[in-house]
Amino acid sequence: MLGFMQSPDGPLTRLRKSHEQSVLGLLRKHGPLSRAELGSHSGLSRTTLYDIVAGLVEGGAVVASTPPVEVRRRGRPVEKLSLNPNAGEAIGIDFARRAVHVSAVNVAHEMIGSASEAHASDLTWVQRVDIAERLLGSLGRSSQDDASVGRPPRRGTLGLDSLSAIGVGVVGPINDPGSADAHALSIDGLPGLLRERFGVPVLLDNNTRLAALAEAVWGAAADAGDVLYLRLSHGVGGGLVVGGSLHRGMYGMSGEFGHITVDPDGAPCECGGTGCLETVASIEAVLQRYRSAGGRAEDISAFLTAAASGDPAARTVLERVGTDVGTVLAAVCNAVGPGVIVIGGELAEAGAALTEPLEGALGAHVMPMARHRVRVRHATLGEAGSALGGIALVLHESPLLSRYPQPVTEELA
Structure with a gap:
């Protein structure tokens, strides 16, 4: 997703990243804004703002556009900046006791889709991951399916190669997988299995806690x-x-x-x-x-x-x-x-x-x-709640996570 902005963690880099996150947050909150409007909301100097915006546009996180001819006023058209919905996706997976739920959003926090499938409670992790991979593949095929029946393709078609991480919810306490209840499998090896399938780090947490996060970010308690x-x-x-x-x-x-x-x-x-x-x-x-x-x-x-x-x-x-x-x-x-x-x-x-x-x-x-x-x-948020919470964990942009301990992660080798 926004991996192109990562760099060594020096003071100037942290300051620039803070400015970038501020601009991205404003565009996410308010929608398309002009540079003048961004400057007013952010409080950044004109020079700093233009430099930050230029980097975000060059990196593909932000796109610039002008209003269509039919809605322009007299004079020079004002260029608007907005999040690029095609800059990447975030994936959340919920391995519930008897079902797998997946959700995907693009970098603009627009929902790409959700899918679920029930299963027997005694499935192995390999079988459950197979279901998750197939469900995610169905989200990726959605735009092709639209085209086959004459509908315009939907924006934000799933591109698994653009992922930076996957947020995953599982049943039970994750710090002591051996003590999970009888309905849950031990999570030993699950992050590695998912990493092998998708080639990205995996953030793992309790699925009901992720559902709480999602309801507080996007749902009933926002x-x-x-x-x-x-x-x-x-x-x-x-x-x-x-x-x-x-x-x-x-x-x-x-x-x-x-x-x-x-x-x-x-x-x-x-x-x-x-x-x-x-x-x-x-x-x-x-x-x-x-x-x-x-x-x-x-x-x-x-x-x-x-x-x-x-x-x-x-x-x-x-x-x-x-x-x-x-x-x-x-x-x-x-x-x-x-x-x-x-x-x-x-x-x-x-x-x-x-x-x-x-x-x-x-x-x-x-x-x-x-x-x-x-x-x-x-x-x-229904069945998608925990998977959406996994996405929030990956984005890690919500103030709800400002004091949250780093979840269990298995990085790429």
Whole structure:
């Protein structure tokens, strides 16, 4: 992507890179700008700005254009500068428990595409990487497919040779892969496998934490500086944005909300604990509770359909789950003080049947001075969330990552 701007890390180089990032950030925020407008926004001197812009244009990160003849005013046309959407792509991959999700954006942060494929939980990493490579290839073929049916090719066709890194989300703590739960494979060797396939370094992190990052950058919490994200899926986990910065924790354990005890006398959890939130709020736990109450549902989709149709057993299950989730989140809120709670994952599709009891538990347990300040929102990025978080990790341009530890990386030899 922007690898052409990298150089030895001296003071002048750092200053120039700072100016370059400032100009790129302004173009990303405001869209096409003239040099005069860039100067006004950036505060850079005319000489410095012109030098920075010239380098960015020469390097291909920025393109210059003039308005079409039909929209020009009298006088000399004003040249506009904008990000070059074809300067490169960033790729994110989410290796979830039972699916692979991929997303790609261009250097202008325009979405090129996303794709997903479900799979059995016991696939090897080689098989999962095969799926990821095929899905990414389908994004790359999109413009050819458009042309074959007479549509104009879409901008930003995927070019894997322009990648500088890939951001990857995996299940479980990444600093201790051997302790990952039974649904997740050990990640030993995964970065090397991906590096061999794509020829670039790999940035690896917990996938629910990456989903939190994505929702805070592009999604439901883009306007908030303190965010708690919770995903209710085959596993239960999340992430925290505290003081405008993604929080990882010393051992990469931040956001393990699924392993907070909700019932000391409850079922054993795969983490070794008892009565964890995951034992009552994961998809498998919810389906088991529903079936025990006489309901019939082969999967989460059937359960959600039953709940939407007013099935009393399904509604009762969701009320209990929502209360348990809200009780746990209230404890986290009292400790961390987020302004926004984002609920994602398949179970969140239950809507008000889940969130109303959840908000009721928050109201009952969050400290009185704060309970009316916490807003609950539905995640907006869907299955692409973690993959988009991987992209944010690669771009590393968000202030949310300003104090974030360097993720696990395997550099090219």
